[in-house]
Amino acid sequence: MMALPSHWRRPLAVLVVAWLALAALYYPTGAAMVEIWNRSETFAHAWVVPPLSVWLVWRLRGELAVLVPQSSPMWLVALLPLGALWLLGDLASANAATQFALVGMGVVLVPAVLGSPIASRVMFPLGFLFFAVPFGDFLTPWLVERTADFTVLAVRATGIPVFREGTQFVIPTGSWSVVQACSGIRYLMASVMVGTLFAYLNYQSNRKRWAFVGVSVVTPLVANWLRAYMIVMLGHLSGNRLAVGVDHIIYGWVFFGIIMLAMFMMGARWADPDPVQRTTTVPEQGARVNGSRWAPLTWVAALVLLAVPALWRMHTAEVIDHAQAPVLQPAKLAGWQWQPVPLTGWEPHYVNPAARLHGHWVADADGATVGLYVGYYRHQTYGRQLVTSVNRLVNDEEFTPWAQTSSGVTNLGDQAWRTAELRGQALSQVSGDGSGALRLRALHVYWVGGRYFVSDWQAKLYGAWQQFLGHGDDAAAVVVYANKATVGPDDRLLRDFLRQHGAMLEQQLQATRAAAGRASQ
Incomplete structure (x- = not known):
């Protein structure tokens, strides 16, 4: 040694x-x-x-x-x-x-x-x-969509009729759903890491190295698509006796392991010989100390620069241990009566808000109903922030009787809102006329410091800027929704509701922000 x-x-x-x-x-x-x-x-x-x-x-x-450490x-x-x-x-x-x-x-x-x-x-x-x-969770929705695209296309090419809605599809022998666990993100992350290491150890040419890294990106994607198709076909051909439950996870990992082994075996065929070790000598004492005059100053400066951001953040962070939680109250809208219970059994999946409001309004004139959900965040920290990958309309990582079947963005005047369609999957979630699963139309948006955003990263950046300026980090998820059978074409009911009462909702959010700010002083 x-x-x-x-x-x-x-x-x-x-x-x-x-x-x-x-x-x-x-x-x-x-x-x-x-x-x-x-x-x-x-x-x-x-x-x-x-x-x-x-x-x-x-x-x-x-x-x-044999090299001489010299600070830079x-x-x-x-x-x-x-x-x-x-x-x-x-x-x-x-x-x-x-x-x-x-x-x-x-x-x-x-x-x-x-x-x-x-x-x-x-x-x-x-x-x-x-x-x-x-890093990389943001790829999951895209990977889920692509996996569903390939699986449905391949099943149809096999000659099996498929009805698809979002990432769910039905074939004659049963229904299937491509959820986050089926995205292949695990395979992709592991493959890229191991593939990069393999390329570094086995190739001397940068061209070969980058080529193999590219292969390690494409291979798990294609392997995951084939895995999903294989599982559906196994279930179909076996009458849903195989590749269901935990079996499909085991089959998936076995298939992925075989594909990865084949990839590395093929890559090893083009491995370069190990480079010849360089002959080096220990430097003289004079060379060892050459240029060391500024080293102590560099070391101290490095420690100072490391400490400044952390200490500044400690100094400016709000003391929130005894801060009073915000209190959300529904706005008083002319011609509408507030009911403090959700419109349906569905609730958006927003984790650990500081305050929450969920209920619905009923119109005095015609009995139309519009649901409202507000998840209000204040004193945000890890695990208690508005914009995060776990906050979404439907949590598809766990069993839920609801599924999101579509999404998009629409403009309401000069303000953009996200759109979504949700479908109840449980027998209890049926439409009022008993014709089938209940469907909801929803418009949702981020409210951050008095401004609205549909982009995750824009909401994140603006919230950080507000904190930097000392304006606090108050933010909320705002969702208005209604039964699809009642909203009319182009979500008319929800659009008209927001045009007439959007200003009152904004005033209520601003009042909550001001009241919570006064209580924390």
Whole structure:
């Protein structure tokens, strides 16, 4: 076992201290990342990323031992945008932004403390660390749609009639649904991580490496589509005795494992021979200390730049332990009577709002009904924020008697609203005339600091900017909905309702914001 060269001891100790300081200053960010590794099967592979990065560096220990660590102050500049990214992400409660910034700061410390020549030798192991960031959930809806597209197309090509609605479809032997667990995001994340590592270890040409990474992206997508088709066909041909329940998960992983094994076996056929090890010598003492005059100043500056964003955030964060929760009251609308019970058994899936209002109005004139849901968020933090991948109209990760069958965006004057159609799947969720499953039409939008958004990232950024300006983080999900049989063409009932009473709803949200602000002072 190689002993640590003397000229490496102090710089390496400084790097370890800097990493420990980074971990201490940004502990909540790191803890949130580890929590996702623990609870999400999609990102369970991230547990092996740090050990693999260490092993990749260890493989290069012979080459690194003879290099002279020399601090590179120019790399300190990179800590400024990374700190700003972390601060913006923390204000917006955006896990991906804070976690990418955290890993980025840890990576930048290497060239800042040890120097660019050393960092260039370990560039891949450092970059590989970014696979530890749980990122990519935003692809899930797109992957679900593409899986449903391929499965329905393939089943029809087989000669089986299919009726499709959204991501659900019916064939003569039963009904199927493509949910988030069928998206293939787990396969994709694991394949890209392992494929990138395989390409680095087996190829010397960057062209070959990028080509194999591309294969590792395309292969799990196609494999997941074939897996979904195979499961439907197994169920169909076996009279729904095979590939149902937990069986289809087992079959899916077995099929995916076979495909991945074939991919790596094929890739190994074009592997390059290992490079010839370089002959190096230990530098002279004078070279070891050359350029070290500015090192202590660089080390101190790095620690200061690391601390500024975290300490600034600690100083400006609101004290919310004893803050009073906002109280939502329905607006008083002329010609409508408020009923404090939901219009149906459906409720939007918004997690941990600070306050919630769900009921419906009944028109005095004709008895028309319009449902309203408001999930109000204040003092947002991780697990209690408005814009997140788990907040949606229907939670398809668990069994629910409701499904969202369509979505879109429409303009109401100069304001955009999201549209959605929902269908009750349980026998209890039937239309009033007994003709079939109850269907709802919904218009929904984000209300953030007095402005409306249909875009997730725009709502996130504006909320972070409001916090940065000291205006608070009040935000809400606003959903108006009605029975599809009563809304008329082009959602006329909901549109007319919002044109007439949208200003009153806005005033009520503003009043809630003002009252909660006064109570917290």
